[in-house]
């Protein structure tokens with residue numbers, strides 16, 4: 022089976038191996054995540070990108086075992102955190118991991134904060150739950166955390182309610198809460214999507230600074246490639262429940278291998294270039310209840326849409342050069358010699374691809 026190799030094994034903090042997650046719905050079985058593997062290295066940021074519904078959040082929620090069951094179920098695979106499998110760990114162990122070792126930041130700050138308590142109460146609750154500090158010690162730690170995330174006048178602010186704060190401020194509070202227990206891994210699921218661009222940049226910069234200071238690892242889930250370029254070390258590209266490409270950030274941007282990644286990058290506005298209009302990938306994301314046969318991207322793919330093999334045989338993720346994986350028959354270096362020959366016997370000459 023193909024492995025996603027991003028770094029030395031001994032640097033790996035979290036290793037998701039062949040994860041599959043399903044939802045039993047009235048309409049049928051949704052395969053939300055299908056054989057996903059990725060590694061998160063100590064002190065690094067791994068970005069997970071892909072269009073809506075491709076399985077980014079479900080993968081992340083699985084790490085903390087927060088998938089609603091039923092209808093959801095981890096159907097297979099392993100999630101190794103410091104070598105312990107979180108899929109099979111008991112609930113008591115998971116509680117010691119959640120918020121302590123692994124913290125999660127969600128997109129919408131209002132849903133993560135309780136409107137009837139002050140932000141101080143909520144940070145203190147997180148601190149008391151996970152650390153030895155109680156009462157005044159926990160309170161002054163909360164003030165300290167607000168200061169760390171750049172909130173001016175923290176002694177005053179700590180007594181405010183969430184509705185008294187702006188969206189950017191509330192997201193800082195969430196980050197303060199997440200960091201209050203000194204986690205080794207933060208999973209940030211679209212942490213800035215609801216915020217305006219300036220605040221977004223500030224929050225991401227803050228996360229980067231705190232990450233460096235505390236040597237944390239970050240899983241950054243986003244569909245904004247600009248955010249990826251500025252924040253990630255490594256990148257995982259997902260499409261329709263699977264990983265289609267992985268690599269380091271420079272590799273992904275300078276030399277995208279998979280036609281899906283190439284399409285995503287073409288839809289990114291480039292600084293200094295005047296484009297008439299952005300190219301978006303034609304077609305729509307497939308319905309998870311009726312994924313196409315073969316490569317799930319083939320109906321939208323400039324190469325695969327009329328290619329007999331792409332239409333029938335799904336390519337697995339393979340390492341095609343050091344540190345770079347792709348799941349496309351047409352990525353240079355992907356096919357084995359045997360597969361190449363078998364193809365030409367069966368279908369005739371391979372398609373010529375330009376560029």
Ligand SMILES: Nc1ncnc2c1ncn2[C@@H]1O[C@H](COP(=O)(O)OP(=O)(O)OP(=O)(O)O)[C@@H](O)[C@H]1O
Pocket residue numbers: 044046051052053071072073074075076077078079080089092093244309
């Ligand atoms: N509770 C649920 N019941 C049924 N299906 C679900 C449930 N939660 C998620 N799914 C399905 O799982 C698939 C993956 O969803 P997920 O939320 O991981 O997408 P995503 O990549 O995070 O998308 P977005 O960018 O919109 O956040 C989708 O097809 C979604 O409809």
Ligand SMILES: [Mg+2]
Pocket residue numbers: 077078079210
């Ligand atoms: Mg999501």
